[in-house]
Amino acid sequence: MYTLLITAAQLQDLQSQGRPCAVLDCSFDLMKPELAEGLFESERIAGALPAHLDKNLSSHAPGQAVNGGRHPLPQRETVAQWLGSLGIDNSMQIVVYDRQKSAYCGRLWWMLKWLGHDAVAVLDGGLQAWKDAGGALATGASPTTTPAHFGLNAPLRQLVLTDAVANGLGRPHQTIVDARAGARYRGEMEPLDPVAGHIPGALNRPFTENFTEDGRFKSPELLKAEWTEVLAGRPASSVVHHCGSGVTAVPNVLAMELAGFGPTALYAGSWSEWSRTPGLPCAKG
Secondary structure (H helix, E strand, O other), rough: OOOOOOOHHHHHHHHOOOEEEEEEEOOOOOOHHHHHHHHHHHHOOOEEEOOOOOOOOOOOOOOOOOOOOOOOOOOOOOHOOOOOOOOOOOEEEEEEEEOOOOOOOHHHHHHHHHHHOOOOOEEEOOHHHHHOOOOOOOOOOOOOOOOOOOOOOOOOEEEOOHHHHHHHHOOOOEEEEOOHHHHHHOOOOOOOOOOOOOOOOOOOOOHHHEEEEOOEEEOOHHHHHHHHHOOOOOOOHHHHHHHOOOOOOOOHHHHHOOOOOOOEEOOOHHHHHHOOOOOOOOOOO
């Protein structure tokens, strides 16, 4: 069972052995969401199924979301029904990938953990790593699937909501880590949300710093050293990750686990919910 990362060679081995496995393509463009279907249809891992950030991994229907922000989490039951409609059940090893340095597929990795499914891994290096390994590719519309049942189990990762983050401000039991680029964290620019800045007291670790130039995660040893420096003595168990809308914070969650720190919490509403909530403080610099 692969629970964090899987290499292209390991995925090829799984497929050659005929083991139950589902591969989901989470490729997306945050600034041009209309391109997602085209990315999937133009080139993907053979047999991969589409996972659309706006349509499948978020919910904008009134009363159907768990939290606010630009990409609200759907109810767990809704996600389970969608997975079942793709023919995915709890016996399967699930592999998620994208072509943007794991910026988007981590969202589905985390959601599956939240649904209680541990056998889910990110394809290290994404689509390019698969192509470099000579993996089979496909184009065109999504393949037809036979519906299955995906059952819910106890969550394996912690979701934190806005009230809990607000109540923990300035307290030692909570260390907020912001995964956005430094300029957005400092409030020098804000292309997506109505207010620039960050949650008071938050540390900044841009999610892109977890990767090598080829889009693979850095070694566990290097990640441990870098995250130890970021935390500066704060307990890893106190960390709550966030970003703009709860998507690109997940590579930070995954990186800490690769570094050996264990699971940490996610504030999925992130800056997009925090900055839209009346009365909450915002900081710059």
